[in-house]
Amino acid sequence: MTRVFNFSAGPAVLPESVLQQAADEMLDWHGSGQSVTEMSHRGKEFTEIAARAEADLRTLLAVPEGYHVLFLQGGASLQFEMIPLNLLRGQPSVDYVHTGEWAKKAIAAARKLGRAEVNVAASAEDRSFTYVPDRADWQLSEDAAYVHYTANETIGGVEFSSVPDVGEVPLVSDMSSTLLSRPLDVSRFGLIYAGAQKNIGPAGLTIVIVRDDLVGLADPPLTPMLDYATHVKAGSMYNTPPTYAIYLAGLVFAQLLADGGLAAAEQRNIAKAELLYDAIDDEPFYANPVAPADRSRMNVPFTLADPGLDADFLATAAERGLTQLKGHRSVGGMRASIYNAMPIDGVRALVDHLRDFAAERG
Ligand code: PMP
Structure with a gap:
């Protein structure tokens, strides 16, 4: 499985x-x-x-x-x-x-x-x-x-x-x-x-x-x-x-x-969110429009510099087992929801995809 x-x-x-x-x-x-x-x-x-x-x-x-x-x-x-x-x-x-x-x-x-x-x-x-x-x-x-x-x-x-x-x-x-x-x-x-x-x-x-x-x-x-x-x-x-x-x-x-209650959950969520936002901010190919202090730790929308590559990004993500990254129909782009139950390994795998995709197509 x-x-x-x-x-x-x-x-x-x-x-x-x-x-x-x-x-x-x-x-x-x-x-x-x-x-x-x-x-x-x-x-x-x-x-x-x-x-x-x-x-x-x-x-x-x-x-x-x-x-x-x-x-x-x-x-x-x-x-x-x-x-x-x-x-x-x-x-x-x-x-x-x-x-x-x-x-x-x-x-x-x-x-x-x-x-x-x-x-x-x-x-x-x-x-x-x-x-x-x-x-x-x-x-x-x-x-x-x-x-x-x-x-x-x-x-x-x-x-x-x-x-x-x-x-x-x-x-x-x-x-x-x-x-x-x-x-x-x-x-x-x-x-x-x-x-x-x-x-x-x-x-x-x-x-x-x-x-x-x-x-x-x-x-x-x-x-x-x-x-x-x-x-x-x-x-x-x-x-x-x-x-x-x-x-x-x-x-x-x-x-x-x-697992240690909500204080521990918060620490895990901060770590995951930082990892993902850092990757988005590091790569000029991606952007998140939200004021840094108000960025959600749970839902991370981001766009690709070339929206023509969105479908390709999603398809290659799916090949790595990363699913449901398509942004909401009202805004387009991508959205990664990283709720409590998303393991940090999932965020690491997404960050790897962000870097690899930008290196290959960016
Ligand atoms: N408020 C927020 C912040 C939501 O994210 C959602 C669902 N995505 C709703 C309200 C509507 O919730 P429901 O579909 O459970 O009625």
Whole structure:
């Protein structure tokens, strides 16, 4: 068996140890005589699996008292809608920081709902979304229900290097492509959300971490599935949860803990990102447009000096077992996603390809 180095932005590479364990347990989980994917979500076995996953996630992120951890569905995209539906608390406006494609979608969803004034407090559009607007330049509203930002723009490759200070207003963040890549002070947030299919596990699971005073205040009242209060009350089991995805995410959490937690994961991610950005910066044949301080450690877009060679670059990469390097359809070029589960050997192999390709065709 030869496994490729998969640079997909998501669904993405998962730890091989996790996949192996899942394979070993596929037919018979812990002597239960059944696969996890066949279990009732209300049975003793699955309840235990979900509780362990939640406990391990809480440990990894050191989630403080007073926060709910929810395992939902609908992707980060449904959160673009649930957040304005649930968190307005009678306030007339909401603030969003516009850093690229995913922020744009979150803003559009809030606008379409039309329940509050959507204020773009800062935007990086003036420089084609290649940087994080300086906090000092944000124009926050007096009466915002929350401030929303996209911690890592998966397409643009722009990442906040620290948590912005917005005072007492609840801070809300789309952490889809960065959650679990570094330690996080959860107490700074009102709500954090992430689709799982990057650092966490398979697609189909969405993580929401929400401060308890923000739950249950939707006005007008919401239908049950759209209301965080429903999911809090039911322990994320109001309806059938994505059981197998929760199980696999739980294996990922346990592996991360065994590997030294998020501080250790961050060190590995810094090393990988430096290796790749150094190679891109060293070779004039490649370019990454993002302001160095705001470069993503997770998603590294880059272009070739001659886009006519893109197909050739991808084909020769695939021959070396390096896959999914094609850039997002909206921007073109290349993108290497180097999430937690991408081994440094995968990044080394990509760097070798960058150098060899530039030497031969550059
Ligand atoms: N936000 C970000 C930052 C993303 O990267 C993505 C997916 N790539 C989404 C939101 C949308 O997530 P989903 O497909 O899970 O709805």
